[in-house]
Each structure stands twice: as C-alpha cells, then as structure tokens.
Amino acid sequence: MTPPAADAPRIPDVFDPRGYAQGLPHSAYRLLRDRYPVVRQEEHEVLGWPAGPGFWAVTRHADVVRVLKDFRTFSSHLGATQIRDPDPADLPFIRRMMLNQDPSPSSQLRSSRGDPNPTPQLRSSRGDPNPSSQLRSSRGDPNPTPQLRSSRGGPNDHGRLRRLVGRAFTRGRVDRFEAAVRDRARGLLTAALDTARAGSGVVDLVTTVTDDYALLNLADVLGVPPGERGLLLDWTRRVIGYQDPDESGPPASGPDGRPADPRSPAMLQDMFAFARELAAHKRRHPGDDVLTALATDRELATPELEMFFFLLTIAGNDTVRSAAPGGLLALARHPDAYRALRAGAVAMSSCVEELLRWHPPVLSFRRTAACDTELAGCRIRAGDKVVVFHGSANYDERVFAAPHRLDLARTPNPHVSFGDGPHVCLGAHLARLQLRVLYEETRDLLPALELAAPPRYLVSNFIHGLKSLPLRLLPSDGDRLPG
Ligand code: HEM
Numbered sequence: 001m002t003p004p005a006a007d008a009p010r011i012p013d014v015f016d017p018r019g020y021a022q023g024l025p026h027s028a029y030r031l032l033r034d035r036y037p038v039v040r041q042e043e044h045e046v047l048g049w050p051a052g053p054g055f056w057a058v059t060r061h062a063d064v065v066r067v068l069k070d071f072r073t074f075s076s077h078l079g080a081t082q083i084r085d086p087d088p089a090d091l092p093f094i095r096r097m098m099l100n101q102d103p104s105p106s107s108q109l110r111s112s113r114g115d116p117n118p119t120p121q122l123r124s125s126r127g128d129p130n131p132s133s134q135l136r137s138s139r140g141d142p143n144p145t146p147q148l149r150s151s152r153g154g155p156n157d158h159g160r161l162r163r164l165v166g167r168a169f170t171r172g173r174v175d176r177f178e179a180a181v182r183d184r185a186r187g188l189l190t191a192a193l194d195t196a197r198a199g200s201g202v203v204d205l206v207t208t209v210t211d212d213y214a215l216l217n218l219a220d221v222l223g224v225p226p227g228e229r230g231l232l233l234d235w236t237r238r239v240i241g242y243q244d245p246d247e248s249g250p251p252a253s254g255p256d257g258r259p260a261d262p263r264s265p266a267m268l269q270d271m272f273a274f275a276r277e278l279a280a281h282k283r284r285h286p287g288d289d290v291l292t293a294l295a296t297d298r299e300l301a302t303p304e305l306e307m308f309f310f311l312l313t314i315a316g317n318d319t320v321r322s323a324a325p326g327g328l329l330a331l332a333r334h335p336d337a338y339r340a341l342r343a344g345a346v347a348m349s350s351c352v353e354e355l356l357r358w359h360p361p362v363l364s365f366r367r368t369a370a371c372d373t374e375l376a377g378c379r380i381r382a383g384d385k386v387v388v389f390h391g392s393a394n395y396d397e398r399v400f401a402a403p404h405r406l407d408l409a410r411t412p413n414p415h416v417s418f419g420d421g422p423h424v425c426l427g428a429h430l431a432r433l434q435l436r437v438l439y440e441e442t443r444d445l446l447p448a449l450e451l452a453a454p455p456r457y458l459v460s461n462f463i464h465g466l467k468s469l470p471l472r473l474l475p476s477d478g479d480r481l482p483g
Helices: 026-035 060-069 090-095 132-136 148-150 155-168 171-175 180-199 205-222 228-243 263-286 290-295 303-332 335-342 350-356 429-444
Strands: 038-043 051-056 203-204 362-367 372-377 378-380 385-389 466-467 470-472
Touching: 038 378, 051 060, 060 362, 060 372, 060 385, 090 155, 155 290, 155 303, 171 429, 180 203, 180 205, 180 429, 203 205, 205 228, 205 290, 205 303, 205 429, 205 466, 228 303, 228 372, 263 290, 290 303, 303 335, 303 350, 303 429, 303 466, 335 429, 350 429
Parallel strands: 051 385
Antiparallel strands: 038 051, 203 470, 362 385, 372 378
C-alpha cells in the first residue's frame, strides 16, 4: 500500500469497543470507505485487555463480500473469527465450532451471491422473505460424504456440521413456533403498554420486551426448560458482553492476572455440563425441539453437541436481542416510516430487511489470510488478520442509493447483516420470523413510538447491542389510547 499523503486525513480507529457506545461510527466508516477501504488498525490495549498485533479493516461492501466468500484465501479456521487472537492453547478447542472451520475446497458450499447456481441452503438466507429451501435442503441427508466425516475437527468438517445443524433446524420445526412467538410478543408488548399507562408513559423496551423476547424464543426452539432459562442470559452476557462491565461484571482473572478469555474451555465448563445433562434429559423425554433433534442424532458426538449448544446459545440470542430493539429504535426515530407501516403502505418483508440493514446486529467478523494476496490495492500477507465491518458495508453508497435514508420498501436490499459465503447465517429464517412477528404486533398494538431519552449501546466491537431503549408509548399530546 502506498503510505497516505502528508495532508491525508487521519485514519480513524474503528477497533476500540468504546467507540460503539454512541452507535455506529458513520463518519469514520465513510472516511475509511472513501479513502482507506482496506487499512491497518491498531489493536491497542483497552479495558484491561492486552494489545494485539493489529489487523486490516475492510469497509466497502464489495470487499466485505469478497472476503466472506473467498474462504480459501480468507480462512475462518486459521485464527478463528474474533478480532482478539485466542490463546494458542485454546485454538484447537475453538476450532471445533463450525463457525471457526473452513469448508473443504471441493465441498458443495459455493458462494451465496453472484453464483449462477448457488445451493438452495445458501440462497435461502439472502433477502428472501420466505426462505424455505434453506432448511428443506439440509434435512434428512442420511449420507454425509465420507471425506467430510473422516476429517472431524479439521477445516473440512464445516459442511458436515452445517448439515447436522440444518437437520435439527427444519423449516417445519421453526414455523411451528410462530404461534408461541406471536403470543409472547403480544403478551410482552401489552404488559409494557400497561406499565406505560400506570406510570409516566415511558418504558424501557429492552428490559421489558426485547431481552425476554429473544431469550425465551430461543429457549423454546432449543428446548431449554422454563426453570433454566436465566442461565442462557448469564452465558450470553459473559461471552458477548465481556467488553462491557455493565453486562459481564468485572472480568474474571486468569492465572497471569490478565482478564480470562470468556471463550476459553475453562470458562465454558458449566455451559457444557448443562448441555450434556439437557441432552440426556431429552433422550429420556424427547420434545419437538432442536436439542432433542441433536441429542438423538447418532452422527453427532457429545463434544460436537456441546459446541452446538454453545454456538446456538450465543449466535441465536444476542443477535436477535440486538436486532429487535435496533429496529424499534429506527422506527421511533422515523415517525413517518412508522406511520406508513401502520397504514399498510409498505410490506413487512422489506421492512424487516431494511431494519436489519439499518441496524446490523453483528459489527465485525474476522478472517486470517491463508496466503499472500491483494485486496483493494493492499498487499496482505499470509497470516494477517482481516476484519470485515458489516455496519459499514450496509451503508456503502456504491451499493445502496441514499443509504442514510430509512426506506422500508427498499428492494433489492443486499445487506450483509447475515454475512455471506459459506458461513452465511443458519438461523436467518428463525431470526426473520421473530422480527416480523415483533414488528407486526408492535404495529398493531403501539400507535406511537417516541424516543424519551437517548438509548444506551453495548460497549463492544462485535455486537451492536442496546442496553436500554426508553420509549414513550403514550402519545405525548395527551391523547388517550384505545382500550
Ligand atoms: C438477526 C439475527 C441474526 C444475525 C444478524 C446473525 C448473523 C450471523 C452472521 C453475520 C453469521 C456469519 C458468521 C461468519 O461470517 O463467520 C452467522 C452465522 C451463524 N448464525 Fe446467525 N445471526 C442471527 C440469528 C441467528 C439465530 C437465531 C441462530 C440460531 C438459533 C443463528 C445461528 C447461526 C449459526 C449456527 C451460524 C454459523 C454458520 C456457519 O458457521 O456456517 N443465527 N449469523
């Protein structure tokens, strides 16, 4: 890369997790996209976490998509998928998770966009409001290819594990939850409205509605019994909210006095023990849930089941827990758009996609260069960390007309909130279902959404979370609500 000219603007820091406590750093992203689309970022010491070697930040949509699709060059396996380097001793363990594996080069997992003939599994989660093929395609495949099975734990296991989870997440199973999800949305929103009526009219929708909504829906789908659901929240706070003391509490110390990595095997033993006990319970008392399907799948080894439980608990909770209030916040800040939605002037399916573009729950994912390569004119060396920024790609003017205009009817909407390429989100159908139902019930129950105080964001460079969203649910002009 040619060094920046002396009068070139300073390269903004998009690594510091504290920078996200004010929302997406749009001006920094814009500057990076325009002037430094692939650029080095310092990984300075922050919040007691030690400095790292630094990484390449990728901010343009086209480059983000290329990195996510080109798994041969940009590996999920080599250094796993988080910005912070894992302890090398933990790496073999972390690589047992499908998220941190690469597909076999010969696998059928082709890119999900621009491929003339993508697999149905991948095609389904790109902006398709009714992605039935994703789940259907991966159901009941009795014969995973032997070469994938034989390489258990290696980079080529990804396709096999993806098929196994797909078998548990059948479309039918997810869709059967819709009625319960709708009851839950209605119950939580009605209770919030009652609280508003009994008090000042203002309610924090995060603590009264969206946190419980995401957690309890996931617990239903997984089959976690009611008495144990609080555990899911503890784990997700510890693992995702670890950069934010409000979420995780003070970090636990490792033997060297440094904060202990919440994703290390030692820190996850209680979760794994719970997954084993729950699986044993499901074998004795099967239900129509994902844990039963995984626990009774004879192809799945116990350590794999534990890893799935970990992955689904984290991937399935905090993402929806971020998307739901993020979408409501966008509607509260755009009363005209909310009115249009209430009037039936825009389709709910495009609304869900635009709110996902506007508020991407995932901020970044990391890859590691497997060979020397070039991206946007920058030479990247084998072993370098490469980090894609979803919140920047979703606002790239090169792809989205007027990206800072919330357009609930925007089509096409090639946002990357669910990722792209072989790791594109496996829970996209479940996530879209939950968001659609929540917005439908909100539209029907809440005539006004008015921001009563600034929202509080999670301190994290990984999840774009909201810790509070105080909304006035009773119109401030004193109009009484019906009912
Ligand atoms: C709005 C909600 C969600 C968002 C924005 C989201 C986002 C993502 C993203 C960006 C990835 C790609 C990771 C990468 O590039 O390495 C991913 C993967 C994944 N997601 Fe989601 N997710 C959501 C909800 C869910 C739900 C509800 C589940 C399941 C309960 C789930 C399960 C998974 C799994 C298993 C993977 C790994 C796929 C693989 O490695 O092949 N996600 N998700």
